[in-house]
């Protein structure tokens with residue numbers, strides 16, 4: 120006996136990673152179904168070395184009897200089919216932005232706030248934060264527990280994988296076109312992405328921030344602590360996979376670089392003891408520095424956390 124798992128958005132950048140991870144981690148699934156739009160019906164996706172999943176149509180799929188739905192079909196599609204799956208008894212774990220800020224839906228990063236899961240049964244939906252938020256809060260959590268964070272200023276360097284498979288195709292095609300002098304028209308990104316950095320992810324809001332920057336602010340508050348002040352600048356860079364971040368953190372309590380590093384190392388050790396399969400964002404992949412002007416007693420380390428491989 121195992122779980123019956125539906126992967127929704129299975130042909131996309133996130134969905135394919137989910138299917139790969141289910142197989143790699145030998146998740147106890149008795150059955151896995153791949154769902155996407157009508158365009159992809161019949162497409163084949165490898166599941167582990169031996170199995171092939173034939174994509175089915177989300178629109179007509181009946182979730183009755185399915186235990187877990189891993190959703191990443193885009194916010195508008197999750198908005199319709201997430202509640203439909205949840206009502207049929209399937210626990211929906213949604214990667215899109217649609218449910219994240221709803222008060223009765225837990226927004227969970229397992230290494231940071233697993234206790235929030237207690238509330239999931241009300242709607243049968245669990246939301247997953249934005250990818251930039253996830254890797255930042257994993258690093259911030261042990262520092263907040265130890266030194267109480269007052270303020271965070273973060274700048275991101277986000278790969279095109281965050282814009283899905285079409286974003287990755289656009290970087291590939293634009294880079295190739297540049298070399299042979301062909302014209303490039305941005306479609307997924309607002310400017311040409313080849314050899315360029317674009318400080319514009321998602322749409323602009325009234326205060327001049329982008330929605331991506333807003334997400335980092337409100338999601339961090341919901342997951343970690345509403346009292347933390349967060350200021351984010353999100354930039355798309357011409358890299359296929361892997362987000363990086365520069366995070367400037369101000370604490371309430373004095374913290375030296377050595378203490379900050381020790382707190383991050385201890386958290387990594389705890390996680391690897393609990394499971395060999397957790398994220399490794401921490402002292403091992405981070406550069407930690409202190410403001411040159413900070414006094415020895417009130418040091419504010421600057422943390423540059425690299426995305427885990």
Ligand SMILES: NC(=O)c1ccc[n+]([C@@H]2O[C@H](COP(=O)([O-])OP(=O)(O)OC[C@H]3O[C@@H](n4cnc5c(N)ncnc54)[C@H](OP(=O)(O)O)[C@@H]3O)[C@@H](O)[C@H]2O)c1
Nearest residue numbers: 128129130131132133155156159191192193215281283284
């Ligand atoms: N990429 C990331 O790093 C990342 C990280 C966290 C969260 N997310 C979120 O996850 C979602 C998907 O991202 P992605 O990068 O995987 O995008 P993507 O590569 O463009 O894939 C989109 C997936 O959704 C499916 N889909 C689109 N319209 C559909 C419809 N009408 N009915 C059923 N399925 C439909 C697509 O199926 P077809 O192939 O049939 O069109 C495809 O499987 C987005 O909301 C994104 O914000 C992405």
